[in-house]
Structures are given as C-alpha cells and as structure tokens.
Amino acid sequence: MKVALHGLALKPENFPKIELLFKELVKYGFEIFVTDPFDRQLKMNGNKVLSYWLLENPEEIGEMDFLISIGGDGTLLDAVCVVGDKEIPILGLNIGRMGFLATVATDRISEAVKMLAEGNYQIESRSLLSLNCNRKLFNGLNFALNEFTIHKRDTSSMITVHTYIDGKYLNSYWADGLIVATPTGSTGYSLSCGGPLITPEAKSLVITPVSPHNLNVRPIIVSDDSEISFKIEGRTDKFMISLDSRSTSISSEVELSVKKEKFSAKLVKLPHYHFFDTLRQKLNWGYDMRN
Structure with a gap:
C-alpha cells in the first residue's frame, strides 16, 4: 500500500x-x-x-x-x-x-x-462547501471543509450582508461578518460566535453572524441542499472572504454563493x-x- x-x-x-x-x-x-x-x-x-x-x-x-x-x-x-x-x-x-x-x-x-x-x-464522509463566484479565486481551490466567511476589512465599520436561500430573501445581516459552516465546521469559528454544534452526519449548514448589531439576530440551520447567495454593502468597497484558513480581498462587484460540494472529504475513523x-x-x- x-x-x-x-x-x-x-x-x-x-x-x-x-x-x-x-x-x-x-x-x-x-x-x-x-x-x-x-x-x-x-x-x-x-x-x-x-x-x-x-x-x-x-x-x-x-x-x-x-x-x-x-x-x-x-x-x-x-x-x-x-x-x-x-x-x-x-x-x-x-x-x-x-x-x-x-x-x-x-x-x-x-x-x-x-x-x-x-x-x-471506518471511513467517515464529511461534506464540503463549494464557492461559486464570477471571478477566479483561491487558485481554483474553491471548497472548504469547515466554513466560508465574509468579513469586514481591518478596523472598518460594520458591513451589511444581504442573504438569500435558493433565491429567496432571508435577512440583511448588519455585522462584522457572516459565517456559513458545515457540520464539521460547527466546532470552529461558528461555535466561537455562538453557533450550534452539529453532528458530522447531519445534512445541514449553519449561518452564523459575527458580532451582529441587532442582538435578536441568531444563527439559523438550513438544509445542505440549499444554495446560499450574498450581496455585500459597506462604507468601503473592499471586503474579506475566506475558505477555512485561506483568505482573499474582494470588491462588492463579486457575485458569491455557496452550496454543498459534489465530492466529500474522507476521514479515517x-x-x-x-x-x-x-x-x-x-x-x-x-x-x-x-x-
């Protein structure tokens, strides 16, 4: 072998x-x-x-x-x-x-x-997130095991992330950022921002705001068959996005959406x-x- x-x-x-x-x-x-x-x-x-x-x-x-x-x-x-x-x-x-x-x-x-x-x-299948956008980012490695994150840059003011599930309007998050995490990623950044723990075999994704301005805004769990899309606004035209530990800067013109990747990560158990x-x-x- x-x-x-x-x-x-x-x-x-x-x-x-x-x-x-x-x-x-x-x-x-x-x-x-x-x-x-x-x-x-x-x-x-x-x-x-x-x-x-x-x-x-x-x-x-x-x-x-x-x-x-x-x-x-x-x-x-x-x-x-x-x-x-x-x-x-x-x-x-x-x-x-x-x-x-x-x-x-x-x-x-x-x-x-x-x-x-x-x-x-045993082999444990872990679902991945796939990032779709109208620009080539992350050298074509547009998938993540833990999470996709939208974040403000440096010390700039909060941003507004208009979020849609399968094309239907969900909410406009006025916050420092927004996380979409897989069940695997629910124990990571999402957890530190108040997101729930999800067992690895669950067929779901969690959307977790980062330091939201409105305290009644809470994380929400959605089906992993969903496609989640975003429109970002802020006082500056530059924002940060990340796939797990890989980050890059984008402008508000970049169109972004995430959904479950076609392939998965196989972890030895x-x-x-x-x-x-x-x-x-x-x-x-x-x-x-x-x-």
Whole structure:
C-alpha cells in the first residue's frame, strides 16, 4: 500500500515521533511518499535517516491509499486541499493543540498504523462547501471543509450582508461578518460566535453572524441542499472572504454563493472513536473544579 505524509510545521521535539511513524509504516510494508511542504520540513530538521519518495506531481496523490496529516486541525484542513476531489482517506495525527479533526494522539502511532494495515477502521464522509463566484479565486481551490466567511476589512465599520436561500430573501445581516459552516465546521469559528454544534452526519449548514448589531439576530440551520447567495454593502468597497484558513480581498462587484460540494472529504475513523467523546474531551464537558 502507498501512503502520503503531509505536514506544515515540524518542531525538533516532534522528530522522534516522526521517526517512529516511518518505522511502523516500513514494518507493515507501506510505500512512503511525502508532499513538498513536508519534505521541506524534514530537511529543515536535519533529516539524514528517513527514506521516502517525493510527490512531485499533484496528480500523483490519486495513486495513494491513504494520506496521513501530521500536525493540528489546520494541517488537516490543508490536507483536504491537497487531496481535493481524489477523495483519498485522510488520517489526522495530532501534534497540534485542539485536535477536533486530527484525533490520533502521538502515543497511538503504532496502534494506528497497525489498524490501517489490517483494515481495522471506518471511513467517515464529511461534506464540503463549494464557492461559486464570477471571478477566479483561491487558485481554483474553491471548497472548504469547515466554513466560508465574509468579513469586514481591518478596523472598518460594520458591513451589511444581504442573504438569500435558493433565491429567496432571508435577512440583511448588519455585522462584522457572516459565517456559513458545515457540520464539521460547527466546532470552529461558528461555535466561537455562538453557533450550534452539529453532528458530522447531519445534512445541514449553519449561518452564523459575527458580532451582529441587532442582538435578536441568531444563527439559523438550513438544509445542505440549499444554495446560499450574498450581496455585500459597506462604507468601503473592499471586503474579506475566506475558505477555512485561506483568505482573499474582494470588491462588492463579486457575485458569491455557496452550496454543498459534489465530492466529500474522507476521514479515517479508528475503532473506539466517537464524535461525542471528542466533544467532551476538547470542550471539557462535565469538568468542574469542585469535583
């Protein structure tokens, strides 16, 4: 089997864990390939012992059986862009902080590789958002696993985002911005702005305002079969939009709409993992100093 490794920020103290990962992959007969960003990270850390093939052509990712994302949730979001519509299963090895998506701890490396080799896992499909616009943005990578965001620039005044669902007027949000999040993204930026938690298998999207001027405006959940379109107004003609961690500046002339992408992200789910367990652990549910 062929496995690709992807990472964006490797610290010297992470290197022993990386060496263990390579050792276990070789033990179970995996052919190891690495993305260009991860190759640079390994070389920056003085790698002289690890042997692998470099993925020189983006299309080569389609030949992989798995991609292992090494980092935090941000690295896994970037890995989704690397995989794109190839739908290669992604396993998140967490050397970051939060780990909502990168759920495999470094003390489970040997166990995780063994499970991959033996086929002892499940594949979880996560819906993506697709951005449609009348300009080419984000180098054609117009999809996101977590959220699409419209935001004011810098310290400018609030903006007004006129929002439509399947062409029907919903509301004009006078706010710092507006988020459209997938169920996966409901644990991210949307949550910090008061949005609800949504289980990954739910067929829905959530629209969450960012610091709305009218306090009676609340997040709303809509079907993921919906197409959500926007018209933006403000005192300036420039605004920020983002797909996950990728951002760009646009003018009010750009036409924007989002809907569910045709393909999905495939995340490797190991035995004894459940979304509810992650919520309790990461959000400290049930934790009380008095207990």
